[in-house]
Amino acid sequence: MGLTQRIHAFAKLGSFLDQFKTTGYQKVTSLDLNTSFYDKFVQKIESASHYNGWFTKDNMLFAIEQWAAALQQTNLEEWLSRYAIPEVTPKKVGVIMAGNIPLVGFHDFLCVLISGHHIIVKQSSNDAPLLPLISKILIAIDKDFENKIAFTEDRMNDFDAIIATGSNNTARYFEYYFKDVPSIIRKNRNSVAILTGEETPEQLHQLGEDIFRYYGLGCRSVSKLFVPKDYDFDKFFKSIYLYHDIIEGNKYANNYDYNKAVYLMSDFKLLENGFLILKEDTSYSSPIGTLFYEKYDELDELLQQLQADEEKIQCIVGNQDIDKQVKFGQTQTPQLIDYADGVDTIEFLIKIQ
The missing domain is CATH 3.40.309.10 (Aldehyde Dehydrogenase; Chain A, domain 2)
Structure with missing residues (x-):
């Protein structure tokens, strides 16, 4: 599964997400994915606040809208043109995600998969409903992702590298527990x-x-x-x-x-x-x-x-x-190149190969 193939898959995912806007749902009848996933996606958005009262419909749609804009083919190609991403044997990358805002861990999800690795996701219970469904949509777009994505609720094991986000207190635990593998450990900011x-x-x-x-x-x-x-x-x-x-x-x-x-x-x-x-x-x-x-x-x-x-x-x-x-009003619309804590995630993932 080459880089071009992976870019194309995420761009198609972006086209699906582009139907869900803060101004309202705009269903595109010609999208084949809609048969299996459109109604399920709407249900996840509408019910999110029942599981997490901070995840209002407006905030859910805002987050989705930002990712739909980012996952355009030209954006993905421009972003990744900065790197020489080799095609080698994939590594297993564990990603421990925060849950403070909707889809807060999606950038790490994207980075791991777009760089050719396998991902093991441990989500926060505060932000659980949407990413597993997005993963199923990505697999429907390209079945080569099927064996590259796993979710776990247990302690991380059997991994080659870790990306973990948490508080200053949990970061100390992460730094000790994952001290023997390549890692990105993020703290409070x-x-x-x-x-x-x-x-x-x-x-x-x-x-x-x-x-x-x-x-x-x-x-x-x-x-x-x-x-x-x-x-x-x-x-x-x-x-x-x-x-x-x-x-x-x-x-x-x-x-x-x-x-x-x-x-x-x-x-x-x-x-x-x-x-x-x-x-x-x-x-x-x-x-x-x-x-x-x-x-x-x-x-x-x-x-x-x-x-x-x-x-x-x-x-x-x-x-x-x-x-x-x-700029004023732009903090919640980061670009693909805007890495959390200023740590280049793609560079990190290239180096673990």
Whole structure:
């Protein structure tokens, strides 16, 4: 099974996924895959929130829509043209996936299979329903994938390499348990935004997408703002007001109310607008319904601080010309070349051959 064949299969998968958009379902009657899989896929999307209340239909469709766009033939070819991917005996790669946002482990799934290896998937129970069905669709597209994909709920064994994503605590376990095999071990990361006060209302509105998409649960979700000493938050609050309906979600509202009560009882100084709490805090990771902020004097000093903390940071949103820079509103639309933690997964997979 050559690289061209694998690219073609994932591009066809992308065509199937392209029927499921945030604007609504757009069934293409000419797709043969639809006979076996269209209704099942819709059912998985519609029922996802019953298993995980954070996985709303809108967030499920948003994630699917991003992958449909990424899995275009030209995108896949351009991405992989950067590498010399040899055709050798495949290795077994275990992938331990997080479950914080829908299809969070799909990029690793894609990388392992597109590079010619076999994958053993251990999913989080929080994000279990969709990937097994996608695997069946991929196998229906090309039966050569049938013996290349396995799922397990047990402890990983019989593998040649590991890609594992978890918390800082679980990462220590992963590093010890998988110390004798090639591995990528990912830890907690958060994303931040640097504001100068010169942002347009449109940029601040787009920042709301970076903050609220997936309820802020992704490592690419902005969980902290850096602002000048004299920053006026009124402009920020006005620009993000259109996201106010997020408070209608029970799980989000419960977290918002709980955190607000805890902060008020602790006499913390807060800013809030009825659906988002702003709290001054030096931490990078803020709880649901809360956005931390920190004031800075000199931008150059702040950039030095962020450079020193680079292992804690996934993305930096703003108008500065720096590494990890992402435009306003773009944190949740990464490209194929945007690897988690900045570790090139394809290069890693090539080297284990």
